[in-house]
Amino acid sequence: MSALGFALPEDVLAARDGILAFVDHEVLPRHARHAAVLDDPRGRYREDGRYSDAALALIREVRMAAAAAGYFQMCTPTSLGGGGLGHLAYFVAWEAMFRHCGPRHWLMLYALSHWAFGPSRMLEKITDEARSRIMAGLMDGSRSMCFGLSEPNAGSDAAMITTRATADGDGWRLSGRKIWTTNAPVADYCVVFAVTDAERARAKQGGISAFLVPTDATGFRIERVIRMFGHVGGDEAEITLDDVAVAPWQLVGELHEGFRAALYGVSLGRVYNAARGVGYGRWALERALDYAAQREAFGQAIAHYQGVSFPLAEAATELHAAHLMGLNAALLLDQGEAAVKELSMAKAYAVQVGFRAVDRAMQVHGAMGFTNELGLTEAWHTLRVVNVADGTNEILNRTIAQRLFKGDTAL
Numbered sequence: 001m002s003a004l005g006f007a008l009p010e011d012v013l014a015a016r017d018g019i020l021a022f023v024d025h026e027v028l029p030r031h032a033r034h035a036a037v038l039d040d041p042r043g044r045y046r047e048d049g050r051y052s053d054a055a056l057a058l059i060r061e062v063r064m065a066a067a068a069a070g071y072f073q074m075c076t077p078t079s080l081g082g083g084g085l086g087h088l089a090y091f092v093a094w095e096a097m098f099r100h101c102g103p104r105h106w107l108m109l110y111a112l113s114h115w116a117f118g119p120s121r122m123l124e125k126i127t128d129e130a131r132s133r134i135m136a137g138l139m140d141g142s143r144s145m146c147f148g149l150s151e152p153n154a155g156s157d158a159a160m161i162t163t164r165a166t167a168d169g170d171g172w173r174l175s176g177r178k179i180w181t182t183n184a185p186v187a188d189y190c191v192v193f194a195v196t197d198a199e200r201a202r203a204k205q206g207g208i209s210a211f212l213v214p215t216d217a218t219g220f221r222i223e224r225v226i227r228m229f230g231h232v233g234g235d236e237a238e239i240t241l242d243d244v245a246v247a248p249w250q251l252v253g254e255l256h257e258g259f260r261a262a263l264y265g266v267s268l269g270r271v272y273n274a275a276r277g278v279g280y281g282r283w284a285l286e287r288a289l290d291y292a293a294q295r296e297a298f299g300q301a302i303a304h305y306q307g308v309s310f311p312l313a314e315a316a317t318e319l320h321a322a323h324l325m326g327l328n329a330a331l332l333l334d335q336g337e338a339a340v341k342e343l344s345m346a347k348a349y350a351v352q353v354g355f356r357a358v359d360r361a362m363q364v365h366g367a368m369g370f371t372n373e374l375g376l377t378e379a380w381h382t383l384r385v386v387n388v389a390d391g392t393n394e395i396l397n398r399t400i401a402q403r404l405f406k407g408d409t410a411l
C-alpha cells in the first residue's frame, strides 16, 4: 500500500526491498540469538563505555555481510567503487529500515553505510594514495570512520573551531580537541577538520581543511566515551589531538576548502535523520494503532475514543507531510540542487513530528508505553537527541529564514 501519487524509480524500490530482505535474513536473527549482548547494556558495553568485543564483532559481521551482498555500499559513489545510488535511495532505504526494525533491532544501523562512519560521498575527493590505503577496508565493512568537526567551543557555529593544522615540511601537525564525535570510540579513521589559514577562517572565507587521520596515530587520543541520556555506554567521544603528523595524502578535498566537505557531510546527515524521524514515527504509529484496536476500557476498544484516535490521526498527517518533504529534498539533491531550505525544513520537521508520534504512541499504550521491551522509550530518546544533532531546530530555522529573506520563497 502506498500513499504516494507518483512512482519511485525501480532501482530505488529494488534497493529498498533488497535491504529489507537482508535485514530480515541477517539482522533480526542475530538479535534473537544474541539478546544478552545486544539488549542488555551489561553485555553491550565495556566498563569504559565502549562497545564490548562481542557487540563489536556482531556490528562488524553485519557490515561485512551487507558489503558482500552489495547493500552496504550501494549509495557510495561509483568513483569510489560503490553502487552509485543517490540521495533518494539513501532516504528511502533508511526510512524503510527504521520503520521496519524500530529501535530495538539496532544492528540494522550497520546494513547501509552511514554518511559519517562508512564509505561516504564525503570521501569523493580523497587522494589516490588515500584511496589505495583505506578504501578497501571501508568498502568491505571491516573498517569504519568518524567525523570530527564539533569542538567544546564550536557547535552550531562550527566555523569557530580552533583545532590547528600547522604546516610542517610538506605536511601538517594537528592540535586541538573534538567533542560529540559519533563512532569515534571504535573507528579506525577520523575526518578531522582543522584551521589551516586563521585569517580566512575568521573572515569565514575558507581556511579550514579536512584530514583523514588514523585513530591509532601518535597523539590522537580518545579522552572519554560520552554517556548520553542515561546510557551506560555510547557512540560519542571526546578526542584530543596532540601534534598529530599528517601528510599530503591525508588531505580530503582542497586545502582551505574543508568546510564545504563538512557542510556536505552534515547535509547527508540531515537526509539520514529526516528518514529516521519519519521511519521511527511510522513504526510507533503502527504499534499504537494495533494496541488501540485491541486494548479495551469502559466496554470497548480504546480506538473508539476520539481522545485516543485523533492524536494518532494528527501523527499520521504530520508523518505523511514529513515523508513527502524528505522524498522531495532527496530528489532535489539528486538533481544537483543544494536544496538548503528544503532539506532544513525536511530534517527539522521530520524529527519533531517523529518525536511527537512516538510520544503519542507511548501515551496510547498507557503504562505499557514505558517498558523497555516495547522500545518506544528508545525511539523517544533517540529522536529527542536528533533535535540537536546535524543542525539544531533553531539553526535549521535560521537557515530557512535566511533563505526566505534572500527571496527564496518558493514552497
Ligand SMILES: Cc1cc2nc3c(=O)[nH]c(=O)nc-3n(C[C@H](O)[C@H](O)[C@H](O)COP(=O)(O)OP(=O)(O)OC[C@H]3O[C@@H](n4cnc5c(N)ncnc54)[C@H](O)[C@@H]3O)c2cc1C
Residues within 6 Å of the ligand: 116, 146, 147, 148, 149, 150, 151, 154, 155, 156, 157, 179, 180, 181, 182, 183, 236, 385, 386, 388, 389, 390, 391, 392, 393, 394, 395, 398
Ligand atoms: C547525538 C549527537 C551526535 C553528534 N555527532 C557528531 C559528530 O559525529 N561529529 C561532530 O562533529 N559533531 C557531532 N555532534 C555535535 C552537533 O553537531 C552539535 O551538538 C550541534 O551542532 C549543536 O552544537 P552544540 O551542541 O555545541 O550547541 P550550541 O551551538 O552551543 O547551541 C546551544 C543552543 O543555542 C541555540 N543556538 C545557537 N545559535 C543560535 C542562533 N543563531 N539562533 C538561535 N539559536 C541558536 C542552539 O539551537 C541550541 O539550542 C553530535 C551531537 C549529538 C547530540
